[in-house]
Amino acid sequence: MAVLFQLDSPVLHFGPRLPAGVRYSQRKFLLWPALMYRVVAPEVRPRQVNILQKAVLGMCRAGITFPPRIGEKLRIHADLATLILSELLQRGLIKQDGLPTPAGNEVFEAEALDMRPAVTGHVFQDPWSGDLWPRFVQRLDYAELDRRENGFPDLILGTKGKPRRERAFMCRPLDPSVPPAPDVRQILRATRRHKSALRNSESFESADEDEHLDLDAGPVLERISLVDDSPTPVFLSTFIYLVENDHTGDWHACDPFGLGESPALRRAVERELAHFPRLRETVEALFGSSLNEQAEKQRGWIAEVRALATSNLEGTLTVDVRDLPEFEQLVELEMAHVEAGLLGDACPEQRLRDLLGAARRVLESSFRSIGARFPPGDVWRKVYFKDKNGMDRPVQDQVYVSAVYRAHAAELGFKTPLPDAMAGTRPNHLKAACFESGWRLRGAIVAAMMTATNQPRHPLVRAAERRPELIEDLDRVATMAGDAIHAGDSILELAAMSPIIESVYRSVAILGGIDVGATQLVGG
């Protein structure tokens, strides 16, 4: 048996559109298959009165116009009955005496007695499940198409004056079997739900509240009949989309009949993903293009943050900051600082931990460059000894080691005693710093300090003159950064970070010989 859905099967375009107030960030068009049946059914019109108005109008038609009596009959409060009567009066559906006007009678008949004229229209059936789309359309709008070389159609949308071509994925069932034709109850339900959707919903799935009341009403069912014995295979043009500024990562499907979002179509698409790899690609492309867009935005954000960070740095440390070897690390630190400030309370704690890490990397970079210019040589030997085998061994006496460090600090003019952690720097860390085999910050600081004692041009000599508390400042940064990395339990706040960052900038300015004038940076 031949495949039912052909490349040249008709494509219907009922103007799929987004729910009110929703914009899409990405969308992909689909040509979704449906089996179309021509039927005769009551005309679908938007509902004119709600269920209470309809009931009260019916009371009026029966000659019951006194609000307390209406309330009693309908089991609603008399005040509500009065309100509904006034609404009907305002709409010209009842007269002052409470009896229906001709228009009121007409509306009641159309709404309650289902006296809608029978018209020829079309219902659409899902070719896989056999379910009817809850839609009933009288006029078929054919899509304007342009066929590619391979026979697949592109949709031509836009205006006649400025048409645009949209590539659409055609979901073509290859199974030649046809589900059973819909029965009259299904058709009636489809028309009812279409009416309901027209009235109150952006989605067609909410059933009419009184749908169940007369679904079995014989006279109505008798007025419904199938015109065609066999269905016409058609494709419905629609699209799937991502909602703009929605970060849930969820995609949506648009009702092919122009009534907003369609959860049912989304379910149908999801159901068929397993059978149509190209459909899966289409859905994935929706995200792919979105991710590309997000990445582009992210690149823009990074560029702007970097520009702001550079500007902040130049404002704080003058344009000379660009000459510092640790300039890139400084920019990274300030970028992290700016980002954390922009994010405010929304800043994840991990970002704050990263900020402290960036602060430490700046100082490590500073001392690495100092070490490159003033190699420590074998200053480490001052805290090492040779064992009986002639091997270098670290001095185990921490009091001695601390004293050595303190002596060097004092000679340079730094405030002593040194902070405990600095004074407790292990000799092997110092040695590693001297051999550039490790860049533990404290080891590097101590190595630089011990190197500086005999070198009047060493940055630490000048630094000690400008700020004797510098070693304490550096130790504080090392401590906080170490805590941030190793102790996950502590709660970090941006406010607590700012003094640390200022301290880093001050230290960098002093070590780099940047004269920032009589600013509070240097003044501490």
Place this chain on the structure above:
Amino acid sequence: MTSVIRQVTDLNGARHVLTRQLGRGGQGAVFEVKGGRLAAKIIFDSSPSRREQLRNQLTAVKRLPLADLEIARPLEMLREPVLGYLMELLTGMQPLSALCKPPKATTSVASWYFQTGGLRRRLALLARTADVLSALHGKGLVYSDPSPHNIFVSEASDATEVRFIDSDNIRYVSSAGLPTVFTPGYGAPELIRGASGVNSLTDAHAFAVLCFQTLSLVHPLIGDAVSSGPPEREEEAFGGSMPWVDDPGDSSNRCSIGIPRSVTLSARLAEISQRAFRAGLKHPLQRPGVSEWAERLHAAADATVLCQECHGTYYMNAEQCPWCDAPRLGFVVAEFQLWDPALGEGSELVSRPSGDRRRPVIVAALALTDGESRVITRRLATGQAGRDGQRPVIDLKFEGTRVTLQSLDGASYRLTSPTGARSASVGPKPSSILLKHDEASWRLHLGSPDALHRVVSFTARKGGTK
């Protein structure tokens, strides 16, 4: 009568609710149909015989093979008592007349000319208009009444869609004596004199007039002598008794207004205009047909460059922008040549004698301004005419010293080095070729290597001097 019509029914029984009136003329009115995709033309004519005649004519037009032409033809006839038909709603379009005459409040005609698309867009729109008429003539049909009011074009200044409306008058070539419809100013002299019925040459005259008018903003037969003379003189001019405004041998009807033809008409357009309004005015058989207009208009549009200063477009052979006098910047010409593998390896390029040498045959040329994208359509790639000729094939962008190429139709195209020793391909992802002075460029092949096809070579041209 029509003011009370709110709903019409077509012959299939489908009802259509009319919303707003879009236009009203002597013959009838056009209404938008609820749904935004259709329009209903309702014809007012009280005479029963005339109504019957019109109904028959519309039914005949509906049966004509117009589906592949850009003509808003009747889609469905309306049921009695209404006389009319449904047609597609031309959203985002406006009459060509909007480009023929600047609004009264316009302070700068040049600015308005640019805002409405400038020279290149006008040439492109007219070329597409000529394509439609030419295709219609190819089917043995005539439009009867081409005028700027019956031809709709895109409102957006970056789009070049064209639709003919009022298809009621389309018919097979008629004979003299039958009632003919034409718009004053666009009717051929023989129509005015009643010496002929409508035919492809009367369409060609109307097209030539509207073409000249759209480009130069003056009617080719209304010079100063006519515009300042008595009304009868206008009739004389339209009847072919006066020379046209640019007649080289008779300056009695010169025109002192309008945009200089040296700016708006290429040499080939100026030549065809001479034929259309000089010999062709009195002798219809000497009048150029619309297919010739189409070919020359397309070529003229292809040969325009964009001024980086005023954003006007002008012909690439001008040394400076005629609108703002800015010197023309360097640009690239994509020359479309013929490649015939049957001529033997090394001499595949089809050439013709030129003096004592042979030169490659150039079938089309497309000018590329620095920084601007232009598209090779099927018309350029294969010579295909008509609507399908507008399909995009390859996007070209010239920047600095390189041309970037990108396939727009999903196909892959071959690039070969000047010596033919190396090759590459152009696909959906952009590829670039570098242009060097005094060196031949890589060639873009637009067809199968085994068959005669077009190839494109790129030549950098220097900027002009002020």
